[in-house]
Amino acid sequence: xxxxxxxxxxxxxxxxxxxxEFKFITSKSFPxxxxxxxxxxxxxxxxxxxxxxxxxxxxxFTLNLFEFxxxxxxxxxxxxxxFVRKFSxxxxxxxxxxxxxIADTCARFFDKLxxxxxxxxxxxxxxxxxxxxxxxxxxxxxxxxxxxxxLRSYLPEVLNFFSQLDSKxxxxxLSKFPSKQAIIKNEEQVIQLLTSFRNWNEQKAKAFVNAIxxxxxxxxxxxxxxxxxxxxxQQLKQIKEQIQSIDNQIKQMMEQFDQTNFPDIPGMGxxxxxxxxxxxxxxxxxxxxEKFVSYxxxxxxxxxxxxxxxxEKDILQxxxxxxxxxxxxxx
Numbered sequence: 001x002x003x004x005x006x007x008x009x010x011x012x013x014x015x016x017x018x019x020x021e022f023k024f025i026t027s028k029s030f031p032x033x034x035x036x037x038x039x040x041x042x043x044x045x046x047x048x049x050x051x052x053x054x055x056x057x058x059x060x061f062t063l064n065l066f067e068f069x070x071x072x073x074x075x076x077x078x079x080x081x082x083f084v085r086k087f088s089x090x091x092x093x094x095x096x097x098x099x100x101x102i103a104d105t106c107a108r109f110f111d112k113l114x115x116x117x118x119x120x121x122x123x124x125x126x127x128x129x130x131x132x133x134x135x136x137x138x139x140x141x142x143x144x145x146x147x148x149x150x151l152r153s154y155l156p157e158v159l160n161f162f163s164q165l166d167s168k169x170x171x172x173x174l175s176k177f178p179s180k181q182a183i184i185k186n187e188e189q190v191i192q193l194l195t196s197f198r199n200w201n202e203q204k205a206k207a208f209v210n211a212i213x214x215x216x217x218x219x220x221x222x223x224x225x226x227x228x229x230x231x232x233x234q235q236l237k238q239i240k241e242q243i244q245s246i247d248n249q250i251k252q253m254m255e256q257f258d259q260t261n262f263p264d265i266p267g268m269g270x271x272x273x274x275x276x277x278x279x280x281x282x283x284x285x286x287x288x289x290e291k292f293v294s295y296x297x298x299x300x301x302x303x304x305x306x307x308x309x310x311x312e313k314d315i316l317q318x319x320x321x322x323x324x325x326x327x328x329x330x331x
Contacts, residue, residue, distance in 0.1 A: 001019075001020055001049060001050045001051070001052060001110075002017055002018070002019055002020075002025065002047055002049050002050070002051050002052075003017070003018050003019070003020070003051075003052050003053075003054070003103045003104075003106040003107040003110070004016070004017050004044070004051055004052070004053040004054070004103060004106070005017075005018075005054055005055070005098075005099045005100060005101065005102030005103030005104070005105070005106060006053060006054070006055035006056075006065070006099060006102065007055070007056060007058075007098040007099040007102060008032065008055060008056070008058050008061060008062050008065060009032070009058075010032065010061065011031065011032055012029050012030060012031055012032050012036070013029070013030055013032055013036070013040075013055075013065065014027065014028075014029045014098070014099040015027060015028050015029070015030065015040065015043070015099055016099035016100040016102070016103045017047075017103065018100070018103045018104060018107055019107075020107060022104060022107055022108070024100065027099060027100070028043060030043075032061070032065075037065065037068050040065075041072055044074065050075075051074060051075065052075050052076075052077070052106055052110065052113070053069060053074055053075065053076040053077070053106075054076070054077045054078075054079050054102050054103070054105065054106035054113065055076070055077075055078055055079070055102065056078075056079055056080075056081050056084050056098070056102050057078050057079065057080055057081060058081070062078060063078075063124065066078055077106070077113045079102065079105065079106075079113075083105065083109075084101060084102055084105050122253075122256060122257075123257075123277060123278055124278075125253070126250070126253050126254075126257075126274055126277065126278040127278030127279065129246060129249060129250060129253070129274075130250065130271070130274050130275050130278045130279075131278075132246065133243060133246045133247070133250070133271070136239050136242055136243050136246070137243065139239060140166060140236060140239045140240070140243075143232055143235055143236055143239070144165040144166055144236070146228075146232060147165050147229075147232045147236070148165055150225055150228050150229060150232070151165075151229075153217065153218050153225070154179075154180070154217040154218050154220055154225040154229075155179075155180060155212065155215060155217050155225075156215070156216060156217055157208075157211040157212055157214075157215050157216075157217070158170070158174075158212075160211065161204075161208050161211070165236075166236050166240060168197070168240075169194065169197045169200065170233075171233045171236055171237050171240075172193065173190065173193060173194065174229050174230075174233050175230065175233040175234060175237065176189075176193070177189075177190055178226045178229040178230045178233070179220055179223070179225065179226045179229070180212055180215050180217060180220075182226075183209065183212045184209070184212060184213055187209050190205070190208075190209055191205040191206060191209060194208065247270070247271060250270055250271060250274045251270045253274070254270050254273065254274055254277075257277055259273060
């Protein structure tokens with residue numbers, strides 16, 4: 001059997017081939033485009049031995065080549081850089097050496113490739129969905145910061161009644177009455193709307209309206225604040241609906257994954273579990289919490305996307321949350 005290591009960059013990918021005795025056979029570079037993919041297939045078919053191909057996870061473009069090779073029925077694995085670096089016999093970081101390192105890791109630990117393989121197709125789909133959810137949450141957070149700035153200038157009293165700027169009550173209120181004048185003019189409707197929600201009695205609703213009547217907010221002469229408030233409330237409502245829809249889809253997708261080995265941590269829901277599964281894989285492959293944390297820390301180093309880094313830091317924070325994680329994982 002021959003072992004093929006592939007190191008991918010944005011414009012090209014380097015390939016190194018070794019045999020089962022770790023003897024170097026050949027290496028070559030290909031452009032990262034359709035012609036390069038086709039040339040790589042032709043290159044592989046020249047060998048009259050079974051091939052096992054491994055590539056280091058290095059961004060979303062890794063998946064393009066991975067899927068292409070799968071479609072051509074090659075035995076291919078995506079390895080996390082953590083494992084390649086940990087068991088590498090070389091510390092050099094030039095691209096051709098990287099391809100050889102990957103091939104060497106592939107050959108030395110052939111029997112562990114299935115366990116070390118980065119993610120399967122179902123998990124990759126879950127990861128895309130989870131990461132998109134995180135991007136929506138981040139967009140909502142940014143909008144809420146802008147929302148708070150506008151309210152502080154034009155309706156500062158609102159902030160005394162609402163700490164969560166994406167609350168259903170506030171979004172419903174300001175999507176219908178987006179200015180001081182609108183709230184005062186429609187006082188009865190405002191009170192009726194507020195009291196239709198739990199935790200809002202008539203006394204509290206009237207106190208809110210009275211606070212708006214005495215507002216020290218800026219005058220919105222050209223209705224600029226009204227326009228911004230209407231826009232932000234609609235966007236926040238839409239994002240909340242999208243997140244809810246994605247949460248439902250995540251819950252459905254999670255049913256196909258084995259969760260029997262997951263630590264029973266209070267407050268851990270489907271989204272958190274989906275984040276761990278899609279970013280880390282099976283936590284049983286880690287012998288202890290320390291190795292799990294080491295894995296996550298390694299993932300948050302180097303040149304990775306900002307959102308991916310934040311996602312994995314979230315996992316790291318979760319792993320440090322309770323000693324119970326340590327006991328459960330080790331058990």
